[in-house]
Amino acid sequence: MNTFKKTTIALITLIASTNVIANSVFKCDVDGVITFSQVECGEEAEKVRVDVTKAPKLDKDAVFKQCVSYLIAQLKDPDSARVGGSKTRWDNDKSGARRILSISINAKNSYGGYGGSRFMDCYVDHSGQHMSKIQYLVR
Numbered sequence: 001m002n003t004f005k006k007t008t009i010a011l012i013t014l015i016a017s018t019n020v021i022a023n024s025v026f027k028c029d030v031d032g033v034i035t036f037s038q039v040e041c042g043e044e045a046e047k048v049r050v051d052v053t054k055a056p057k058l059d060k061d062a063v064f065k066q067c068v069s070y071l072i073a074q075l076k077d078p079d080s081a082r083v084g085g086s087k088t089r090w091d092n093d094k095s096g097a098r099r100i101l102s103i104s105i106n107a108k109n110s111y112g113g114y115g116g117s118r119f120m121d122c123y124v125d126h127s128g129q130h131m132s133k134i135q136y137l138v139r
Contacts, residue, residue, distance in 0.1 A: 025050050056128040058088060058099065066131045067101055067122030074120075080108035084117050088124075093137040099124040 025048045027034065028041035035041060036048070064086060072078045084104030091098050101124055106117040123132040 055097075055099065056126070058101075058124065058128040060086075060088075060101070062129060063101055063122070063124055063131060064103070067103055068105075070131060070135070071103060071105060071120045071122060072107075075105075075107045076110055077108040080114075082106045082114075082117070087119075091137060093139060095134070095138045098132070098137065099128065 024038060026037050026040050026045040027048045028037060028045045029035070030041060037045075068083055072081045072083075075081055082105070084106065086101055086103045089100050089102065091100055101122045102119040103122060104117045105120050106114050109115045123135050123137075124130070125132045
């Protein structure tokens with residue numbers, strides 16, 4: 001067998017085994033505490049089926065309005081706010097994956113002048129329809 005075929009077979013095997021490992025979750029009772037793990041955590045480990053789903057579609061218009069109201073209320077001079085563009089990103093904390101809507105806002109500072117636009121973060125709930133009740137990363 002030539003080197004190309006060996007490499008291809010090895011690569012396919014590696015990808016297939018990685019996918020199986022990544023999707024395996026086991027439920028165990030460790031000293032009376034139910035625990036979930038990627039590896040078997042005891043003789044009586046129960047394999048749990050995990051359904052992978054996509055994140056809900058973000059209702060960007062509704063969330064954008066909610067976030068702008070929330071963020072502007074935190075400014076020294078809310079009436080001077082100039083709202084620019086926005087972008088979304090994901091981050092992880094102890095509560096899991098968090099969707100963040102970053103909105104560019106420029107407002108007057110304590111001296112009455114505009115200090116330049118900066119992105120301010122607003123955390124979106126898991127439904128993608130509203131702001132999260134927790135507006136910070138849980139570290």
